[in-house]
Amino acid sequence: MATTPTAPPPAPKTNRIGLAVLDYKGGKTTLCAGCGHNAISERIIDAMYEMGVQPETVVKMSGIGCSSKSPAYFMSRSHSFNSVHGRMPSVTTGAVLANRNLLALGVSGDGDSASIGIGQFVHLMRRNLPMIYIIEDNGVYGLTKGQFSATADVGSTLKTGVINDLPPIDTCALAIELGATFVGRSFSGDKRQLHAMLKAAIAHKGTVMLDVVSPCVTFNDHEGSTKSYKYMKDHEEPLQEINFVPHFEEIDVDYDPGTTLEVTMHDGSKLRLHKLEANYDPTNRVESIRRLYEAHEKGEVLTGVFYINPEKPNFVNLLNMTEQPLATLPESMIRPSPAALEQCMEELR
Numbered sequence: 001m002a003t004t005p006t007a008p009p010p011a012p013k014t015n016r017i018g019l020a021v022l023d024y025k026g027g028k029t030t031l032c033a034g035c036g037h038n039a040i041s042e043r044i045i046d047a048m049y050e051m052g053v054q055p056e057t058v059v060k061m062s063g064i065g066c067s068s069k070s071p072a073y074f075m076s077r078s079h080s081f082n083s084v085h086g087r088m089p090s091v092t093t094g095a096v097l098a099n100r101n102l103l104a105l106g107v108s109g110d111g112d113s114a115s116i117g118i119g120q121f122v123h124l125m126r127r128n129l130p131m132i133y134i135i136e137d138n139g140v141y142g143l144t145k146g147q148f149s150a151t152a153d154v155g156s157t158l159k160t161g162v163i164n165d166l167p168p169i170d171t172c173a174l175a176i177e178l179g180a181t182f183v184g185r186s187f188s189g190d191k192r193q194l195h196a197m198l199k200a201a202i203a204h205k206g207t208v209m210l211d212v213v214s215p216c217v218t219f220n221d222h223e224g225s226t227k228s229y230k231y232m233k234d235h236e237e238p239l240q241e242i243n244f245v246p247h248f249e250e251i252d253v254d255y256d257p258g259t260t261l262e263v264t265m266h267d268g269s270k271l272r273l274h275k276l277e278a279n280y281d282p283t284n285r286v287e288s289i290r291r292l293y294e295a296h297e298k299g300e301v302l303t304g305v306f307y308i309n310p311e312k313p314n315f316v317n318l319l320n321m322t323e324q325p326l327a328t329l330p331e332s333m334i335r336p337s338p339a340a341l342e343q344c345m346e347e348l349r
């Protein structure tokens with residue numbers, strides 16, 4: 001019997017470098033179903049795809065924790081280094097200084113960054129190393145069964161009823177104070193906001209620090225937790241509506257000029273912050289910290305881009321690194337000649 005010819009399946013949609021979204025996928029997640037970290041991985045995939053980032057130019061860095069496992073679940077074609085608990089910042093600094101052409105994306109947890117890794121976090125932020133630093137913030141050590149972390153709010157409870165008496169570290173306020181040049185907070189359940197922030201993060205060429213509240217459904221999603229889906233839905237206060245127009249797209253969005261602030265990113269992309277409130281200026285560092293403190297006092301979780309400064313030189317520029325990455329310089333250029341060494345010794349004598 002003759003069979004009816006079937007039409008070939010439609011070719012997958014591709015981005016401006018000819019890749020399909022599948023090219024940005026990773027391995028199958030082993031995290032709990034419903035974990036906020038999985039939603040963040042999905043947003044990273046979408047943002048990298050839409051920005052047309054070549055996966056092989058990305059280096060995914062992490063420490064230890066459920067959050068730090070998540071780079072295995074996106075962008076399998078990229079480089080990846082799962083380092084030691086709290087040590088992702090120094091390993092990333094090494095990688096970026098060795099190859100300045102890499103786009104470094106660090107994924108950490110609130111425990112990894114605000115507890116064991118706080119010293120490394122602090123020095124990374126001061127340096128304005130070009131990288132995207134994401135804290136997947138659930139207020140607990142998910143991987144080791146849900147102990148409070150240093151971002152847990154005073155008065156929040158564990159499932160067992162234990163109450164947290166210690167004040168939280170606000171990683172955004174800290175990052176702004178120390179020198180990071182793109183600082184924001186989002187929520188893993190806020191698809192639109194997180195997506196726009198990640199795309200702008202890719203265009204920025206300094207330290208981007210994004211604290212993303214990411215509920216741990218297994219240990220911290222109950223009544224009494226301030227990092228649960230319900231708490232975030234009830235207390236999230238977005239500062240702006242965020243719209244991002246990459247440099248390769250035509251500008252076709254129009255906001256009322258009186259209520260919009262446009263920031264030009266390093267590559268010419270435009271970050272448009274449509275103010276929900278009058279007078280919020282994300283280039284004003286002092287005001288951004290004041291707003292974060294004020295939100296804490298009101299029990300609100302402020303989200304959005306708090307601070308941005310595309311002008312400040314980053315660590316690679318500060319060190320005056322060669323245009324060609326150290327990793328690809330020939331030995332003849334990185335090894336001083338015997339004559340140069342001799343001259344150096346002579347000067348020290």
Ligand SMILES: Cc1ncc(C[n+]2csc(CCOP(=O)(O)OP(=O)(O)O)c2C)c(N)n1
Pocket residue numbers: 064065066067068085108109110111112113116136138140141142143144149
């Ligand atoms: C040096 C060291 N100390 C302690 C641990 C145990 N440990 C593993 S993950 C973790 C906390 C992870 O919490 P967080 O970074 O918030 O990630 P989450 O699992 O919540 O995503 C701890 C304490 C370790 N692996 N190494």
Ligand code: SF4
Pocket residue numbers: 030031032034035036037066067138142143215216217218219
């Ligand atoms: S334990 Fe919590 S943080 Fe870890 S995978 Fe499960 S839900 Fe996510």
Ligand SMILES: [Mg+2]
Pocket residue numbers: 065109110111136137138139140141142149
């Ligand atoms: Mg955590």
